[in-house]
Amino acid sequence: MTTRVAPKSKAFSLARYIPALGWIRTYSAETATNDLIAAVIVTIMLIPQSLAYALLAGLPPEAGLYASIVPIILYSVFGTSRSLAVGPVAVVSLMTAAAIGNVTATHDVGYATAALTLAGLSGVILVAMGLLRLGFVANFLSHPVISGFITASGLLIAASQLKHILGVDAKGHTLVELLGSLVSHLTSFNVITLIIGVSATVFLFWVRSGLKPLLIRLGLPGKMADFVTKAGPVLAVVVTTMLVWQLGLDDKGVRIVGAVPQSLPPFTMPDLSLDLLSALFMPALLISIIGFVESISVAQTLAAKKRQRIDPDQELIGLGAANIGASLTGGFPVTGGFSRSVVNFDAGAETPAAGAFTAVGLAVAALFLTPLIFFLPNATLAATIIVAVLSLVDFKTLRHSWAYSKRDFWAVAATMLLTLLFGVEIGVTAGVLLSIMLFLYDTARPHVAEVGLVRGTEHFRNIHRHRVLTDPTVLSLRIDQSLYFANARFLEDYIYDRVIDDKALKHVVLMCSAVNEIDLSALETLEGINTRLKEMGITLSLSEVKGPVMDRLQRGDFLEHLTGAVFLSQFDAFEALVSEQPGLTASAEPAAPSRAARFAGG
Amino acid sequence: MTTRVAPKSKAFSLARYIPALGWIRTYSAETATNDLIAAVIVTIMLIPQSLAYALLAGLPPEAGLYASIVPIILYSVFGTSRSLAVGPVAVVSLMTAAAIGNVTATHDVGYATAALTLAGLSGVILVAMGLLRLGFVANFLSHPVISGFITASGLLIAASQLKHILGVDAKGHTLVELLGSLVSHLTSFNVITLIIGVSATVFLFWVRSGLKPLLIRLGLPGKMADFVTKAGPVLAVVVTTMLVWQLGLDDKGVRIVGAVPQSLPPFTMPDLSLDLLSALFMPALLISIIGFVESISVAQTLAAKKRQRIDPDQELIGLGAANIGASLTGGFPVTGGFSRSVVNFDAGAETPAAGAFTAVGLAVAALFLTPLIFFLPNATLAATIIVAVLSLVDFKTLRHSWAYSKRDFWAVAATMLLTLLFGVEIGVTAGVLLSIMLFLYDTARPHVAEVGLVRGTEHFRNIHRHRVLTDPTVLSLRIDQSLYFANARFLEDYIYDRVIDDKALKHVVLMCSAVNEIDLSALETLEGINTRLKEMGITLSLSEVKGPVMDRLQRGDFLEHLTGAVFLSQFDAFEALVSEQPGLTASAEPAAPSRAARFAGG
The missing domain is CATH 3.30.750.24 (STAS domain)
Structure with a gap:
């Protein structure tokens, strides 16, 4: 008898479904200190990021904060990764914007309700997949398809933010729509907004590439230099907000975030009408799978560094719980983000408690700091998004796959092109189907x-x-x-x-x-x-x-x-x-x- | 360098696309005699069969004759099998009935026009697949899926013919619809029709199982006994027609074929409206693939017996030409049929000229013999169909696959069940997708x-x-x-x-x-x-x-x-x-x- 490798069947234990019961028993003061330090660093980084991704998803800025509070706590209870930080991420926010853009056009439902319904549906799908042990479904997203999809999404996201940099109205979910809409509104651009936007973008790019070496040359310890670099977006936010406030630039046409309620995450209910749920099902499924793939990749990368183990099926449950939490507290679809998780890991987070502490920090921000961002220009948030997503753009895979395997090349190229031309949902679906068809074609003509x-x-x-x-x-x-x-x-x-x-x-x-x-x-x-x-x-x-x-x-x-x-x-x-x-x-x-x-x- | 097995690239030659140019050069009087004898036998067998399958497809009986004349000639020019006999077959006729039933309910188009449009579209699809060398697509229909589909289709066809045996009106494309409709009309059944239908069915079953051994015991040579047995349906047709005519049973409610035009196949034009074509595309694609699979299996079985070669891609072109021919001459979708091809082969056909001779025989029948079938009862035709299709029903594959491989079992069982419950199109599509998904699932969890x-x-x-x-x-x-x-x-x-x-x-x-x-x-x-x-x-x-x-x-x-x-x-x-x-x-x-x-x- 050879061992057919199959999911291990274990006797039922509560700790299996609630991993937090494992690490919480041995939680010490020292671990708590490390987690707390990591949480402070992550919180500072997350404030502008959360606001920005809410903007990207087409939602009011506070939704970004709300989506980062309860979900991160629920993940820390149900998730298996010790370092993953859950919240809004760029690609999922873009997919959310596309999905709720479509559904609000055809259904009698508001943006915010559509977004939290999408999160709830996605959460239920993820939990169901976890309980049914369907984590392997995500494996049918090949690396080339993911790479092509992420690159195209990065370009789409950057294009979607150009309107904020230019200070014009524009919309669309494909590259052609976005650029066409931008061009048609180009004459009404706002000079001051453009100056703020371009300056912030250039500054943030410099922070990413030039600041850290400079700080180290200036004698700052590496870790400190890293921290300052990560806080770059906060600096941009503070400086541009002050400028707008002091110079009254909002009266000169610079669009600002404006009044954000001072509140803990509210209790919200998704719209459970069957019609809406069926319209949102496919987008929710895609968001679930893409989000899961992004999250599990990050989680496994970080876990391997400490010889820790990730249970993919339990991760589905953790992410599902986080999304259900987002749905009930005014949020939108969330997943484990790459940049925030890496920061969390590098900052020394040892347990998911770091995530819970981060949640407390963001709750404090939501309660007390929102008046401070009244004058924050949208252009600054757009700049943080553009700089973040352009790092996702990677054409190397095209060259790499061309050399290694034509089948993989066509999968990357088609996914990239279809995503840019027809939007995220068609792009990723076609990419998956194409890569499966090419695989079947090859096995159908064996050597x-x-x-x-x-x-x-x-x-x-x-x-x-x-x-x-x-x-x-x-x-x-x-x-x-x-x-x-x-x-x-x-x-x-x-x-x-x-x-x-x-x-x-x-x-x-x-x-x-x-x-x-x-x-x-x-x-x-x-x-x-x-x-x-x-x-x-x-x-x-x-x-x-x-x-x-x-x-x-x-x-x-x-x-x-x-x-x-x-x-x-x-x-x-x-x-x-x-x-x-x-x-x-x-x-x-x-x-x-x-x-x-x-x-x-x- | 290992040889990657791929379609051989040959220089262009006309004989490649018109295989008839090959055998016609060496055609001798002796070959012609053999072909002629085979043609006579096949013609006699085809007359009732063609009428019956037209009835099954929901079309007037002459459509069955028309669909057997020009298509068989075109196939003899473009096809590569020496023995294949092309014309209406049971499963494709059932699929045609389902497709045109759906499309005539939602579009402003007649039954006959829908049927020949379907044939034309299927012909174009087949030729295109042949030119693009897409014959391998048919390989994704696994044997279990085909077996489950054919068995369920056989049962559906038999159920659809019960109304003719009972002399009632009933319709539907799934087992539940068919039986439900039958039950609701049961009270209006016609006794004489029932007697004719049941007698004919019993007689034809006996002809299949009991007649040949009897004839051989009576001293008839095997070949002759075989021929008489094959002519059984003709005998049933003649006897029941005479009975109805002599006893005036049509006045007592026995439904008869009635007036059939005395004519060569007419020139007809499919309806090329984009709306209709797009509605018929999926059914045409399924009919093309199912027909191709049925045809190529028969052709390869027969060719192997004589060490002859079949070119699957050229077969697509041959079948495509036949269907385009059917479309332009008042027919409906056709393919290479199992029973008629085996008869043709056994009767000694040596070249596709036998098919052309059969076409002449059927043309003569269409011109001169149609008045003779005025009194032919529909119940007799239904009986020939029922007896023919019940031989397709095969539950052995269920048991066989259960023992050999569960994955194959689920593919058979699902295809069978879904075809019976939801009709031919959903059944076969779901079967193909399921078998591919199960294969992918297995490769995704390697040993x-x-x-x-x-x-x-x-x-x-x-x-x-x-x-x-x-x-x-x-x-x-x-x-x-x-x-x-x-x-x-x-x-x-x-x-x-x-x-x-x-x-x-x-x-x-x-x-x-x-x-x-x-x-x-x-x-x-x-x-x-x-x-x-x-x-x-x-x-x-x-x-x-x-x-x-x-x-x-x-x-x-x-x-x-x-x-x-x-x-x-x-x-x-x-x-x-x-x-x-x-x-x-x-x-x-x-x-x-x-x-x-x-x-x-x-």
Whole structure:
């Protein structure tokens, strides 16, 4: 019996579903101190980020704060990562904007309600996936598709923020719509807004690239320099807010955040009308899966550094709880964010308690600090978004995949292009379907090598790569793929094409060392091949059949009808079949094998 | 270089696209005689069958004759099978009835026009698939899905014909609709119709099972007995027609075929309105693929018996031409039928000219014989359909697949059930999607075996199946699947889970003998695994990497970063890594290996 690797079945334990019960028992004052320091750093970074992502999602700024408070606490109870910081993130906020933009246009529902309904639905989907152990579904998002999607989303997000930098109205969910709308409103741009926006953008780019080395040259310790750098957006916020306030720039057309309620997150109820829920289902599913993929990647990267373990199915439950929390407290869809989690980790967070402390910090901000951002210009928030998302843009994968594998290249390129042209939902869906179709296409046309014996050994190699011994009466084919419905007929066609004009042939041997499965369609095809070869006076044999495959074959009567035999090794098969007519002939000298063939044995 | 098996690229030649140019050059008087005899036999069999399938498709009987004349000629020019007989077949006729039933309910178009538009669209789709060499698409219909679909279709067809046997009105495209409609009309059944219908059905079943042995016992030569048996339906037609005519049963409520125009196939034009075409597109695509699969299976079975070759892509063109022909001459969707082709083959047809002769025979029938079927009762036609389709019903696959492979079982069962409950289109679509999803699910959770050295050999085997040598510092994993996006994270999780608590571990070796591909996602995952293992102080090595996989790995920088090495064989890897600390330990004695494990080496 080989071990089929499957999710471990454990007896039910509360600690399994509430991981917090694990770490909380050993929580010490020292750990608390470390968590508290991390929380302070993350809180300072999160204030402008939360406001900005709310803006990106098309929501009032306070929604960003609310979405960062209760969700982070719920995740700290139900999640398995010790370092993940949950809240609004760029790509999910963009997807939220697209989804609620569509649904508010066709349904009688407000933006804020649509957003929290979307979060609630996404939360329920995530929890359901977790309980049903469907975490593996996320695996069907290939790296190229994710990379293409994130890059295109980054460009879309940056484009969507240009209106704030220019101080004009513009909207759209595709690159063409966004740029078209921008151009048509271009004449009404506001000079002062543009100056603030451009200055903030340039400043923030400089903070990212130039400030830290400078600070270190100035003698600041690395950790401190890092902290100051991370606080760059706060500095931009403070300076531009002061400027607008002092110079009365809001009267000169600079759009500002304005009055934000001083309040803890309110209790809110999603709209549970069936019509709205069904309209939001697909977007919620996509947001759930994309959010999960982003979150689990970050969580696993950080966990591996400390030899900690992430349970993907429990992560679904943690993220689901966070989203349900967001839905009930005036938020919008959230997930584990890359930048905030890395900051949290680097700042020394040891347990999810750091997240809970961050939540307290943000609650304090929501209660007391919101009057301070009355004069904060939207252009500054847009600048923080642009600088953050342009770091997501990565065209290297295009070049990389072109060199490595064309199939992967087409998946990246198509996902990127379709996302830019038709929006996030169509882009990512088409990317996933395309990558699955390309994979199926490849498995449907398996690599089949005609093999011969390497002189003086028991090894069989491709006759086109190596100088090998063959016999005109024996055809040995190595099939480099499992046999299943999509390639069964291909094998059939291949064998007939090869066999029909070869009058000397008496035996066909299929070498099955790389055949990990033979499904019912393939079995029936093998039966058909066996029968038809028999009618031509040719026997069919198999060699090197794996244990699990053999187990199955023995359940039916195929082996009884098989005209040849099942040989332990290809060499056994060759010896047994050729012995009838001993004259071996070496095949023609092939071209010199490639370096790889020599290296790995083709 | 291994030979990647791909469609052969040949220089353009007319004979490639018009296979008739090949056989017609050597056509002799003897061949013509054989073809002519076969044509007479097939014609006699086809007359009632064509009328019956027109009835099944919901069309006037003459449509069945028309659909058998021009299409068969066009196929004989463009098709590659020497024995295939093209015309209306049961399952495609049922699908046609469902498609035109739906479309005439929502669009302003008549039954006949909808049917020939469907045929035309299907023809264009088939030709396009042929030119684009998309024949492989049909391979995604697995045998279990086809079997489940055909069985359920057979039951649906039989149920749809019960109304003719009972002489009532009833309609529907699912089993529930059909039976419900039958029950609600049951009170108005016609006794005489029922007697004719049941008698004809019983007679035809007896002809199938009892007549031939009887005739042979009576001294008739086998071939002659076969011919008489095949003519059974004609006998039923003649007898019941005479009865109705002589006894004036049509005045007593027995529904008859009635006036059928005496005419050669008329020239007809499909309705090319975009709205109708888009409504018919999906049904036409499904009909094309199902028809192609049915046809190619028959063609390949017959061709193999004579060592002839079928070109699947050219077959698409042949069938496409036939359907376009049907569309322009008052027909409906056609394909290569099993029973008529087998009869044609058995009767000695040598070339597609037999098909052309059959077309002439049917044209004569359409011109001169239609008055003779005025009194033919619909119940007789229904009986011929019921007897024909019940031979398609096959529940053995359910039992067979349950024993062989659960995945295949669920595909059969779901296809069968969904076809019966929701109709042919939903049934077959869901079946295909389900079988693909189940395949992907399996490849996403590959078989991974922890292996150890079989004492005294260089072979590595599963530690749970065999008594093998392992070393606490070396973990050897054999991956029985190509590595691609859907299983990359699975491997990652598997390795981390296995490694995290094993403090003695220093080396991980991935044995890649069954890895036929590593895509970009898997490569990036391997890079991630390499990095994280490095952080844990563990090296990562590969062994037995195949040539094509190695070629690709060498294009990137993965091998430079690899903390371990790439070993030619797993034995090399084990020797090199263990030598640092020589104490080998035998793993615990496992349970006795199964017969299969002993046989094939697990």
